Amino acid sequence: MSLCRTAVRAFVIPNSRYLVYSGGYYKWNEVWHKTKTAGTAFRWESRWKKNFSVQNRIKDINKVAKYRNIAGKVTKGSGVLLVADIAVSGEVRPSHIINGAMIGASTTGIGSIVAAIWFAADLGTMGINIVISGEAKGLGDMIDEGLSDYCVKMY
Secondary structure: OOHHHHHHHHHHHHHHHHHHHOOOOOOEOOOEEEOOOOOEEEOOOHHHHOHHHHHHHHHHHHHOHHHHHHHHHHHHHHHHHHHHHHHHHOEEOHHHHHHHHHHHHOOOHHHHHHHHHHHHHHHHHHHHHHHHHOOOOOHHHHHHHHOHHHOEEOO
């Protein structure tokens, strides 16, 4: 496992959790919005586009704009580290594709929740394997080993 891959994990896992919690994506995103009085409004409901609902969504999202801006910068840094990992290793592995997809997904509300789960599972598996076998092997590493035929060598 390369240093860049470890750095990508170290950047993206806290970023995803930070965005989900501090950015309010578990309450307000492109699919649902927790209202103050009527529970949860979903995008497919007629009240989603009513004037007062739109104003409340904008007000709530503006409260967490600072956190979302910080998370966006960390996401860009994670992308740079992923590209550096590909350049240093000289190959594109299946885990690079998955991590790239999760970095991209972490820019949306629902995607940030999915990315946080993926990166926590990847890092958690690595931690368990360190305790059991003394080897830092995460889900991405296991996928790379199982799909080694699909690695694309660049040079």
